Amino acid sequence: MSPRIKFLLALPVALALVTFARAEIKVGDPFPALAPAGVVAISGAALPATDGQVVLVDFWASWCAPCKASFPSLAKIHTDLAPRGLVLLAISIDEKPAAAAAFAKKLAPPFATLHDREQKLVKAVVVPTMPTSYLVDRTGKVRFVHDGFHGAATEKLLRSQIESLLAEKK
Amino acid sequence: MRTSPVLSLSRSLRLSLFLFAALLAACSSGCTNTNLVRVKPWERATLSDYTMNPGRDPLARSMAEHTFFSRETATGGRGVGGSGCGCN
Numbered sequence: 001m002s003p004r005i006k007f008l009l010a011l012p013v014a015l016a017l018v019t020f021a022r023a024e025i026k027v028g029d030p031f032p033a034l035a036p037a038g039v040v041a042i043s044g045a046a047l048p049a050t051d052g053q054v055v056l057v058d059f060w061a062s063w064c065a066p067c068k069a070s071f072p073s074l075a076k077i078h079t080d081l082a083p084r085g086l087v088l089l090a091i092s093i094d095e096k097p098a099a100a101a102a103f104a105k106k107l108a109p110p111f112a113t114l115h116d117r118e119q120k121l122v123k124a125v126v127v128p129t130m131p132t133s134y135l136v137d138r139t140g141k142v143r144f145v146h147d148g149f150h151g152a153a154t155e156k157l158l159r160s161q162i163e164s165l166l167a168e169k170k
Numbered sequence: 171m172r173t174s175p176v177l178s179l180s181r182s183l184r185l186s187l188f189l190f191a192a193l194l195a196a197c198s199s200g201c202t203n204t205n206l207v208r209v210k211p212w213e214r215a216t217l218s219d220y221t222m223n224p225g226r227d228p229l230a231r232s233m234a235e236h237t238f239f240s241r242e243t244a245t246g247g248r249g250v251g252g253s254g255c256g257c258n
Contacts, residue, residue: 061212
């Protein structure tokens with residue numbers, strides 16, 4: 001087989017692999033690492049340690065009204081469950097770093113606010129809506145996905161799911 | 171009678187071309203997916219901007235309404251109350 005034919009055969013296979021690589025992160029999938037995706041803390045501090053921890057990853061944006069509405073609930077969850085081992089990471093997907101920083105400064109949440117500067121992580125995760133939160137267990141696997149924020153119902157559900165993951169052995 | 175150019179190719183080359191065509195068709199089927207032309211959730215910053223709201227300027231809106239009324243001899247029909255029945 002000539003090299004030209006081999007190339008023509010390999011091209012669609014490569015395209016197919018790229019298509020599969022952009023699949024949406026679902027329950028049971030490992031959550032991608034933050035640092036390689038270029039995620040940084042808005043405050044400039046180091047990224048919080050997440051190994052072996054129950055982690056709630058929340059994607060938000062300064063222009064997203066439900067995201068703003070979700071912050072007080074997330075703050076309550078963080079205040080109650082962080083002492084028991086929950087790590088809450090709120091990741092902005094804003095294209096403008098200043099907008100993300102201003103939003104974080106205004107709301108001043110007690111949890112870590114990060115920024116996906118190049119939107120690499122959100123593109124790898126393929127969030128279905130804004131906001132979306134992923135509850136990751138101690139082994140790094142996604143166990144629950146929450147599309148959108150629906151007030152007290154979401155908060156109650158998140159609490160019970162986080163409690164169940166915290167109860168699992170390390 | 172002239173033979174087809176494809177039939178004049180060697181068997182392995184014909185097989186390769188067939189496989190290539192099949193793979194290309196399988197991959198291209200994704201192009202019909204409507205998700206590909208939708209704005210992704212993380213790309214909606216501009217769409218959610220205040221300036222994208224057509225009703226952001228009450229004066230401009232009332233002027234537009236007046237234009238529609240003058241041209242169409244009808245008003246309302248854009249919310250509760252009024253109608254576009256042409257009876258005014």
